[in-house]
Amino acid sequence: MENERKLTIARAMAEATAQEMRRDNSVFVMGEDIGQLGGVYGNTRGLWKEFGPERVRDTPISETAFIGAAVGAAQDGMRPVVELMFVDFFGVCMDAIYNLMAKNIYFSGGKFKVPMVLMTSVGGGYSDGGQHSQCLYGTFAHLPGMKVICPSNAYDAKGMMIEAIRDDSPVVYMYHKGLQGMGWLGTESGATVHTPSEDYTVPFGKAKVVREGGDVTLVGIGMSVHDSLKAAEKLESQGVSAEVVDLRSLVPLDRDTVFNSVAKTGRLIVVDEDYKSFGLTGEIITTIAERDISVLKASPQRVAYPDIPIPFSRPMERFALPNPDKIVAAYNEMN
Amino acid sequence: MVSRFFEEAMESIYMEGKTPVFNMAEGPIPGEMHLSNGQEPCAVGVIAHLTAGDIVTATHRPHHQAIAKGVDLDKMAAEIFGKKTGLSGGRGGHMHIFDADVNFACSGIIGQGMGPAVGAALSRKMRGEDGVAVAFLGEGAVNQGAFHESLNLASVWKLPVIFVVEDNAWGISVSKKQSTAVEHNAVRAQAYNMPGRFIADNDPIALFDVAGVAIEAARAGHGPTLIEVETYRLAGHFMGDAEDYRPEGEIDGLKAKDPILVMKKRLINDGLLTEDQHTALSDKAKARVDAAITFARESDFPAPEEALEKVFV
Numbered sequence: 066m067e068n069e070r071k072l073t074i075a076r077a078m079a080e081a082t083a084q085e086m087r088r089d090n091s092v093f094v095m096g097e098d099i100g101q102l103g104g105v106y107g108n109t110r111g112l113w114k115e116f117g118p119e120r121v122r123d124t125p126i127s128e129t130a131f132i133g134a135a136v137g138a139a140q141d142g143m144r145p146v147v148e149l150m151f152v153d154f155f156g157v158c159m160d161a162i163y164n165l166m167a168k169n170i171y172f173s174g175g176k177f178k179v180p181m182v183l184m185t186s187v188g189g190g191y192s193d194g195g196q197h198s199q200c201l202y203g204t205f206a207h208l209p210g211m212k213v214i215c216p217s218n219a220y221d222a223k224g225m226m227i228e229a230i231r232d233d234s235p236v237v238y239m240y241h242k243g244l245q246g247m248g249w250l251g252t253e254s255g256a257t258v259h260t261p262s263e264d265y266t267v268p269f270g271k272a273k274v275v276r277e278g279g280d281v282t283l284v285g286i287g288m289s290v291h292d293s294l295k296a297a298e299k300l301e302s303q304g305v306s307a308e309v310v311d312l313r314s315l316v317p318l319d320r321d322t323v324f325n326s327v328a329k330t331g332r333l334i335v336v337d338e339d340y341k342s343f344g345l346t347g348e349i350i351t352t353i354a355e356r357d358i359s360v361l362k363a364s365p366q367r368v369a370y371p372d373i374p375i376p377f378s379r380p381m382e383r384f385a386l387p388n389p390d391k392i393v394a395a396y397n398e399m400n
Numbered sequence: 401m402v403s404r405f406f407e408e409a410m411e412s413i414y415m416e417g418k419t420p421v422f423n424m425a426e427g428p429i430p431g432e433m434h435l436s437n438g439q440e441p442c443a444v445g446v447i448a449h450l451t452a453g454d455i456v457t458a459t460h461r462p463h464h465q466a467i468a469k470g471v472d473l474d475k476m477a478a479e480i481f482g483k484k485t486g487l488s489g490g491r492g493g494h495m496h497i498f499d500a501d502v503n504f505a506c507s508g509i510i511g512q513g514m515g516p517a518v519g520a521a522l523s524r525k526m527r528g529e530d531g532v533a534v535a536f537l538g539e540g541a542v543n544q545g546a547f548h549e550s551l552n553l554a555s556v557w558k559l560p561v562i563f564v565v566e567d568n569a570w571g572i573s574v575s576k577k578q579s580t581a582v583e584h585n586a587v588r589a590q591a592y593n594m595p596g597r598f599i600a601d602n603d604p605i606a607l608f609d610v611a612g613v614a615i616e617a618a619r620a621g622h623g624p625t626l627i628e629v630e631t632y633r634l635a636g637h638f639m640g641d642a643e644d645y646r647p648e649g650e651i652d653g654l655k656a657k658d659p660i661l662v663m664k665k666r667l668i669n670d671g672l673l674t675e676d677q678h679t680a681l682s683d684k685a686k687a688r689v690d691a692a693i694t695f696a697r698e699s700d701f702p703a704p705e706e707a708l709e710k711v712f713v
């Protein structure tokens with residue numbers, strides 16, 4: 066492509082945040098190691114240098130306090146972008162998230178706005194053990210009052226960050242570590258894509274058909290979109306044409322795009338790196354079952370994380386993670 | 401010394417498979433690796449007073465405490481390699497060292513070792529059994545709610561628990577000065593009506609004395625103590641950390657105060673150790689670590705399906 070400008074998700078997030086900070090003085094950033102270090106996952110790199118420690122604040126390891134503070138600042142007219150370094154750490158601060166951030170708009174009858182972004186890293190695959198590798202999208206999406214999104218590529222990452230900062234409601238912005246483009250972590254190259262330098266938004270609640278096909282629909286978010294795309298290639302060589310849907314946001318959830326795709330293909334496989342039970346995969350299948358089960362030519366399948374804590378050891382973690390081969394196998398088992 | 405040799409072995413093995421391109425997911429030891437080089441005095445100064453029956457809870461940086469507590473070194477090394485013969489069969493990894501035989505447990509979530517230490521102390525007290533619990537934490541953890549809640553609970557219930565803050569001045573890239581309102585956390589003990597002690601200069605002997613008094617008091621039913629130890633993180637926060645946030649020269653200054661070298665000099669000066677004895681001790685420690693590493697390397701990986709086991713017992 067001419068004038069191609071490939072960015073990593075990390076750089077796209079930082080660029081979006083910087084552009085919004087230049088445009089709007091009420092935008093500021095808080096979190097652990099997001100200042101001089103630029104974020105453990107690089108998504109605030111350059112901000113501290115440009116905007117200084119007043120607007121780019123390294124915090125103590127006090128998530129309850131600074132996420133609670135973000136809620137208060139947001140209600141008082143600021144637009145905080147706060148980082149929970151790993152989603153796994155939500156345990157120490159969930160009250161500020163689900164009882165304050167997610168409910169204060171409702172409790173105030175809509176009189177308070179809570180325009181804050183909670184960005185947090187998700188995902189495993191690099192042997193970081195069971196307290197540093199979870200996705201937990203479903204946990205957040207289950208609780209009403211917060212938007213929950215996860216980009217699969219840098220173009221969406223930038224547009225969704227700008228959309229999130231401008232939103233008057235709280236947005237949980239989940240970014241997958243394996244898509245960040247951090248050299249030291251290994252990265253999915255499909256996530257590093259052309260990203261325009263100007264500002265633009267990508268609306269929430271609009272899933273994207275990232276590959277068209279007629280025989281089966283593969284639905285995923287974040288990393289599982291890339292697994293699905295690779296599976297679609299493999300299926301292609303088997304003579305099967307797979308359509309891939311990138312949900313992009315769980316709340317709001319674009320049920321229409323999922324339904325329309327499955328109505329066309331008649332087959333559904335939901336791919337998810339989050340735990341299998343009581344989560345995203347079940348919700349997507351329900352979307353079809355509730356609306357019109359007759360569009361299904363076969364029982365839907367799910368390729369999701371088994372209901373176990375994430376093991377450290379490489380062979381065990383590999384065994385538990387979704388992958389393209391598992392998706393192909395799931396297709397081949399469909400009748 | 402065992403601990404230091406262990407960390408040095410970790411340091412070089414961790415880099416295997418990670419050069420020329422550093423990728424955390426590669427090599428025989430993948431994932432994050434937080435080394436304890438320089439912080440050994442905090443572990444030995446306290447744990448020397450404990451028996452296998454006493455309880456220790458540790459953090460994301462647990463090797464020195466685990467070794468001091470007598471965690472099985474072979475199985476610990478194997479766990480860090482993700483092997484079937486590891487303490488947890490490869491399920492835990494370096495941030496989750498658990499050894500029930502010596503009552504050792506960890507949490508990689510900051511501050512979250514503290515509640516379980518308080519609870520273990522409560523359990524011993526309720527059953528009228530002997531036993532002291534020690535919760536180790538970094539100075540960054542003192543700004544977590546769990547720190548304050550645990551201190552208060554331990555104090556109002558007069559539990560036999562000791563809180564040991566290893567102050568290495570840094571929480572990843574954020575300095576203690578930037579993040580903590582008081583210079584020494586020992587003063588925070590006052591707020592919870594318990595003794596607070598500060599140990600300067602990473603001094604294992606001074607710590608040994610103070611910890612001895614605290615542990616004796618805990619065993620006698622007089623309740624908890626908070627101890628903060630000024631210590632040094634000689635490595636990065638984790639392997640691969642560029643450490644650009646450190647002021648220039650800091651690391652050289654710290655290395656000059658390397659506690660292993662300082663202790664050696666002190667023992668020799670005091671006439672308690674000869675060069676030959678030191679060499680013998682050092683060789684023995686090195687051989688112990690080498691054996692553990694060999695055991696870990698030669699062990700098999702677990703079968704992938706074993707991931708599904710041990711969720712419940």
Ligand SMILES: Cc1ncc(C[n+]2csc(CCOP(=O)(O)OP(=O)(O)O)c2C)c(N)n1
Pocket residue numbers: 097126128150154157460461508509510537538539540541568570571572633637
């Ligand atoms: C609740 C929680 N927040 C953040 C982190 C990420 N984190 C891991 S280590 C660390 C710094 C800890 O500093 P300190 O307690 O001083 O221990 P040190 O690393 O210096 O040994 C941080 C912020 C975490 N593991 N848990």
